[in-house]
Amino acid sequence: MADAKILEKISAIITPINRKGVALTGATSFAVDLEFDSLTVMDMVADIEDEFDIILPLNLLPDLETIQHLVDAVEKILSES
Amino acid sequence: MDLFDKFDGVAALHASLPFKDVDPFKVVMDKILSETVAVINGRETIMAGTNNYMGMTFNEEAMEAAKAAIDAYGTGTTGSRVLNGTYGIHKELEATLCEFYDTEHCMVFSTGYQATLGLVSALGGKDDYIIIDADCHASIYDGCSMSNATIVRFKHNDVENMERRLKRIPEGANKLVVVEGMYSMLGDAAPLKEMLEVAKKYGCMTLVDEAHSMGFCGEKGRGIAEELGVEHLADIVVGTFSKSVGTVGGFAVSNHPKFDILRFVCRPYIFTASLPPSVIASATAAIKAISRSGNRRAHLWENARRLHAGLKSAGFDMCTNTAESPIVAVHLPDPDVGTRFWEQLLEEGVYANMAAPPATPSGVFLMRVSVCAQHTTDQIDEIIKRFKVTAEKVALELRNT
Numbered sequence: 001m002a003d004a005k006i007l008e009k010i011s012a013i014i015t016p017i018n019r020k021g022v023a024l025t026g027a028t029s030f031a032v033d034l035e036f037d038s039l040t041v042m043d044m045v046a047d048i049e050d051e052f053d054i055i056l057p058l059n060l061l062p063d064l065e066t067i068q069h070l071v072d073a074v075e076k077i078l079s080e081s
Numbered sequence: 082m083d084l085f086d087k088f089d090g091v092a093a094l095h096a097s098l099p100f101k102d103v104d105p106f107k108v109v110m111d112k113i114l115s116e117t118v119a120v121i122n123g124r125e126t127i128m129a130g131t132n133n134y135m136g137m138t139f140n141e142e143a144m145e146a147a148k149a150a151i152d153a154y155g156t157g158t159t160g161s162r163v164l165n166g167t168y169g170i171h172k173e174l175e176a177t178l179c180e181f182y183d184t185e186h187c188m189v190f191s192t193g194y195q196a197t198l199g200l201v202s203a204l205g206g207k208d209d210y211i212i213i214d215a216d217c218h219a220s221i222y223d224g225c226s227m228s229n230a231t232i233v234r235f236k237h238n239d240v241e242n243m244e245r246r247l248k249r250i251p252e253g254a255n256k257l258v259v260v261e262g263m264y265s266m267l268g269d270a271a272p273l274k275e276m277l278e279v280a281k282k283y284g285c286m287t288l289v290d291e292a293h294s295m296g297f298c299g300e301k302g303r304g305i306a307e308e309l310g311v312e313h314l315a316d317i318v319v320g321t322f323s324k325s326v327g328t329v330g331g332f333a334v335s336n337h338p339k340f341d342i343l344r345f346v347c348r349p350y351i352f353t354a355s356l357p358p359s360v361i362a363s364a365t366a367a368i369k370a371i372s373r374s375g376n377r378r379a380h381l382w383e384n385a386r387r388l389h390a391g392l393k394s395a396g397f398d399m400c401t402n403t404a405e406s407p408i409v410a411v412h413l414p415d416p417d418v419g420t421r422f423w424e425q426l427l428e429e430g431v432y433a434n435m436a437a438p439p440a441t442p443s444g445v446f447l448m449r450v451s452v453c454a455q456h457t458t459d460q461i462d463e464i465i466k467r468f469k470v471t472a473e474k475v476a477l478e479l480r481n482t
């Protein structure tokens with residue numbers, strides 16, 4: 001799947017929980033810009049897993065600070081499966 | 082720059098809670114009068130926030146056994162289980178647990194935390210998958226971080242969500258599903274039958290942490306797996322002596338033929354001293370007492386149901402619809418009310434647990450009461466009454482009933 005398509009799907013998942021209405025770009029960070037707490041991140045990850053039918057291991061989460069990190073991780077998992 | 086700066090957020094969060102006189106994280110029990118009463122700040126207080134479910138802390142046989150063990154073996158072993166720290170009584174305790182659980186193997190650890198930590202971290206190798214419930218205890222999470230496995234988390238108690246994830250794991254990989262029997266914050270039980278059946282359908286090994294269900298669930302008090310008749314689907318059961326057993330320590334039991342090898346690879350088992358003789362002796366006596374404590378179990382459940390019904394009819398926002406366990410928790414709207422409620426309740430002479438994020442699931446704020454088999458019906462009614470008085474004093478709105 002192309003990056004743009006992944007970004008679009010991920011943005012669609014984030015939009016309803018983007019309470020501060022932050023502009024969503026690759027550089028947007030979950031903790032600083034979106035101010036997501038760990039529980040929000042957890043729910044978001046579960047939704048992304050179901051959307052792409054993949055596993056996003058818990059071990060990966062600390063490295064996924066921005067939307068682009070997440071897009072790259074999803075892309076990598078999809079290309080390996 | 083200071084290494085401690087990273088904790089500033091935690092310090093600020095703690096400082097922001099509006100306690101007036103007592104800090105719940107710094108309460109000191111001045112005297113312990115019985116299983117259910119302590120003196121705090123000079124006031125006799127009903128203890129309604131311990132894990133002393135079966136009231137074993139003052140069990141006479143357990144106390145006698147502990148005293149005798151000190152006379153016979155001294156105060157400590159000063160060594161690891163795999164060096165000089167295994168006495169005859171340690172083996173006897175393991176045999177007692179094998180008999181209690183009707184299993185072939187048992188390992189006794191120095192705490193329940195280490196038992197879970199040790200099992201999960203040792204079993205999760207590089208190419209393996211560990212699948213956990215999102216609300217699992219810190220010991221399970223820490224075991225996961227210490228392991229080399231890929232960690233997959235599913236939504237709390239959601240069998241369908243778990244199955245969807247199991248389906249995605251590559252075929253042929255070794256999988257360990259880890260769940261608890263009873264979750265300690267809200268006191269909600271796991272749908273263990275469905276979960277273990279699904280886990281088995283996907284060829285997973287299963288580990289059930291019965292920390293908060295051993296002692297009073299099931300006919301013999303082995304836990305939820307016994308109660309639901311699914312012990313044959315639980316490959317490993319982990320538990321603790323720090324709750325129903327009334328002392329400290331942890332264990333794991335299993336019928337896996339290779340189980341004993343864990344004694345050589347499980348770091349939290351090896352790199353720490355074994356439990357002292359007095360603890361071993363009281364745990365052994367308490368487990369034997371628990372196995373013939375049918376009446377105590379019945380009274381504990383009566384207490385739980387009475388408390389749950391009383392708080393529910395008073396209009397409190399209950400965390401579970403019915404009394405699923407001796408843990409009865411109520412939701413409080415925010416940290417401010419939560420803090421004032423906890424403090425006022427203590428003034429009224431009831432100690433309960435205030436639980437706040439991140440220890441609670443979904444960021445909720447709650448007052449957690451856990452009952453003891455030794456609470457009298459009068460004490461339960463007192464707790465209900467003082468909850469109502471406290472709600473009034475801190476202006477907590479109760480539901481119209």
Ligand SMILES: Cc1ncc(COP(=O)(O)O)c(C=O)c1O
Pocket residue numbers: 192193194195197218220261265290292293321322323329330331
């Ligand atoms: C599910 C679970 N596992 C393990 C433990 C740890 O038990 P222990 O107090 O024996 O370390 C607890 C208790 O806090 C628990 O709730």
